[in-house]
Amino acid sequence: MNTRFAARLLYTMLASGTLLLAGAVRADTSTQDAIAEYREMFGDDNPAELWQARGEALWHEARGPQKANLEACDLGLGPGVIAGAYAQLPRWFADTGQVQDLETRLVTCVTSLQGIPRDDFLKVKFGDGEKKSELEALTAYVVAASRGKPLTLPLKHPAEQAAFDLGKAVFRYRAGPHDFACATCHGEPGKRIRLQELPQLNTALGAREAYTHWPAYRISQGELRSMEWRLQDCFRQQRLPQLKFGSEVAIGLTMYLAKTAEGGVLAAPGIKR
Amino acid sequence: MTVSSVGVLLAATLLAASLQTVAEEDAPYPAAAMQRSFEAKKQAGMDRLTQDEVQALCTRYTTATLPPAEAERVQKQSLSSVKPPADGQYLGDFKRGEKIAQTGTGLQSSDDPTKPNGGNCYACHQLAASELAYGTLGPSLQHYGKLRGQTPAALEAAWRKLYNSQADVPCSNMPRFGHQKILDEQQLKDLMALLFDPNSPVNQ
Amino acid sequence: MSDPMRIRAVANGDKVEVKILMSHVMETGQRKDADGAVVPAHYIVKVVGTCNGREVLSADWGPSVSKNPYLSFRFKGGAKGDKVKITWTDTAGEQRSDEVSVG
Numbered sequence: 001m002n003t004r005f006a007a008r009l010l011y012t013m014l015a016s017g018t019l020l021l022a023g024a025v026r027a028d029t030s031t032q033d034a035i036a037e038y039r040e041m042f043g044d045d046n047p048a049e050l051w052q053a054r055g056e057a058l059w060h061e062a063r064g065p066q067k068a069n070l071e072a073c074d075l076g077l078g079p080g081v082i083a084g085a086y087a088q089l090p091r092w093f094a095d096t097g098q099v100q101d102l103e104t105r106l107v108t109c110v111t112s113l114q115g116i117p118r119d120d121f122l123k124v125k126f127g128d129g130e131k132k133s134e135l136e137a138l139t140a141y142v143v144a145a146s147r148g149k150p151l152t153l154p155l156k157h158p159a160e161q162a163a164f165d166l167g168k169a170v171f172r173y174r175a176g177p178h179d180f181a182c183a184t185c186h187g188e189p190g191k192r193i194r195l196q197e198l199p200q201l202n203t204a205l206g207a208r209e210a211y212t213h214w215p216a217y218r219i220s221q222g223e224l225r226s227m228e229w230r231l232q233d234c235f236r237q238q239r240l241p242q243l244k245f246g247s248e249v250a251i252g253l254t255m256y257l258a259k260t261a262e263g264g265v266l267a268a269p270g271i272k273r
Numbered sequence: 274m275t276v277s278s279v280g281v282l283l284a285a286t287l288l289a290a291s292l293q294t295v296a297e298e299d300a301p302y303p304a305a306a307m308q309r310s311f312e313a314k315k316q317a318g319m320d321r322l323t324q325d326e327v328q329a330l331c332t333r334y335t336t337a338t339l340p341p342a343e344a345e346r347v348q349k350q351s352l353s354s355v356k357p358p359a360d361g362q363y364l365g366d367f368k369r370g371e372k373i374a375q376t377g378t379g380l381q382s383s384d385d386p387t388k389p390n391g392g393n394c395y396a397c398h399q400l401a402a403s404e405l406a407y408g409t410l411g412p413s414l415q416h417y418g419k420l421r422g423q424t425p426a427a428l429e430a431a432w433r434k435l436y437n438s439q440a441d442v443p444c445s446n447m448p449r450f451g452h453q454k455i456l457d458e459q460q461l462k463d464l465m466a467l468l469f470d471p472n473s474p475v476n477q
Numbered sequence: 478m479s480d481p482m483r484i485r486a487v488a489n490g491d492k493v494e495v496k497i498l499m500s501h502v503m504e505t506g507q508r509k510d511a512d513g514a515v516v517p518a519h520y521i522v523k524v525v526g527t528c529n530g531r532e533v534l535s536a537d538w539g540p541s542v543s544k545n546p547y548l549s550f551r552f553k554g555g556a557k558g559d560k561v562k563i564t565w566t567d568t569a570g571e572q573r574s575d576e577v578s579v580g
Contacts, residue, residue: 241322
């Protein structure tokens with residue numbers, strides 16, 4: 001190993017391993033700079049690719065009692081079409097009679113096409129180290145196929161409009177011992193919690209900034225995190241009970257955020273601190 | 274008409290009324306959908322989804338849009354909930370106060386319920402100059418006591434703000450630390466000392 | 478079962494730039510789980526890179542490297558079409574190799 005390489009390797013390790021510890025005690029601007037530097041070092045690479053690759057393999061593999069792959073899965077643009085599919089979700093699906101986000105639609109495909117029981121597939125909804133989530137891998141694969149596509153949510157079906165309305169109302173719903181709502185932290189421009197900048201999610205600008213980069217690889221957790229995870233963890237911090245996966249509030253808030261971010265160009269999976 | 278049929282009729286009317294309430298709430302104020310979409314987890318029980326009057330009003334309105342009559346009512350009602358310290362002493366230990374201000378845990382489903390709750394003040398406020406990792410959702414509280422002095426009026430106002438922020442600013446974003454029992458009396462006193470003690474890092 | 482690495486190797490003049498993403502938990506052995514039990518150490522200790530069988534990188538790693546490590550390096554003497562192979566070995570004795578052609 002030559003000296004130059006050693007220095008470079010050390011740099012890579014420092015940046016990927018200990019950067020956040022250093023960033024936490026510095027002023028906010030340098031933390032933002034350090035995260036930008038980290039992103040730049042990766043260039044087009046993102047550890048989310050590891051999830052995408054796993055998802056791609058799962059998509060094409062014949063599995064479950066029906067020994068079928070997912071190539072006939074209809075995500076709203078017709079069976080097997082994944083390019084651009086994430087940019088028009090959530091949406092209403094005639095076969096289930098429901099508004100579904102990407103994650104709940106993937107559950108429909110896995111259960112109906114492959115015959116895998118819902119509870120088996122959802123045993124690991126959110127990955128944690130050695131416990132890997134098939135749902136997150138498939139999500140990453142499908143999401144990446146919408147990179148560069150603008151979010152388009154016409155809300156033509158009344159159920160889609162109802163989901164949006166519900167999400168909009170939930171965004172302001174104050175409850176729990178701390179009286180928190182989504183709007184408490186995400187309702188004003190240019191605010192932050194500690195050093196974490198907060199996107200104003202009830203404006204197009206803020207919603208685009210956030211929504212177009214989710215799902216995202218969280219550097220601090222070493223995991224790819226989905227939108228369902230993001231919402232559930234926000235409610236945990238609001239001191240509320242646990243948001244149920246695929247519940248009407250989960251779908252409604254996702255619809256509200258996606259519609260508010262409409263026109264934003266997808267760059268997910270992103271990289272977050 | 275027999276007594277039992279009155280009962281049935283009454284029950285049917287009540288049912289119709291409650292269905293209508295659910296439908297109304299579902300449209301702009303989604304209490305029923307919230308109930309259906311969550312499940313209890315450890316100390317975060319389903320009761321936490323039920324709004325009190327202030328929460329319901331402040332869901333519908335913000336400080337800026339709250340009608341004056343409602344604002345007055347919220348303020349009056351909140352003021353009546355504020356309990357001054359039993360021994361009349363407002364100031365505790367600023368060092369313990371700083372620790373409470375730094376602690377962000379408490380009452381989340383992921384927190385250890387046997388540990389004291391934090392105040393998490395730095396999440397939203399600037400306090401000690403040495404702490405650079407402060408949030409900006411609330412105003413800076415640097416030099417809080419130095420600027421005001423320990424007058425009875427200043428002490429009472431700060432206590433009121435900590436105990437029930439709605440008594441000062443209806444539909445404030447700030448949690449009601451005393452009223453909602455997030456912090457106990459001693460913890461509130463320690464935070465008061467953090468704000469007012471001349472030796473506190475806030476006043477350096 | 479470990480997941481495949483993502484490897485990119487691109488020739489640029491007389492140098493080849495290699496970028497690798499590895500899927501690994503990189504448990505330090507210092508962390509405790511929700512129940513307070515120590516999570517056993519499990520991390521990569523050795524990374525070897527070869528180009529057509531010739532060793533171009535050998536690195537000893539420890540617990541301070543992040544989860545899902547990213548590594549990039551350059552070496553001289555490679556050309557388009559050469560086979561770059563990366564192998565890691567971890568504390569559990571597991572080994573994983575993946576190969577890519579230089580583009």
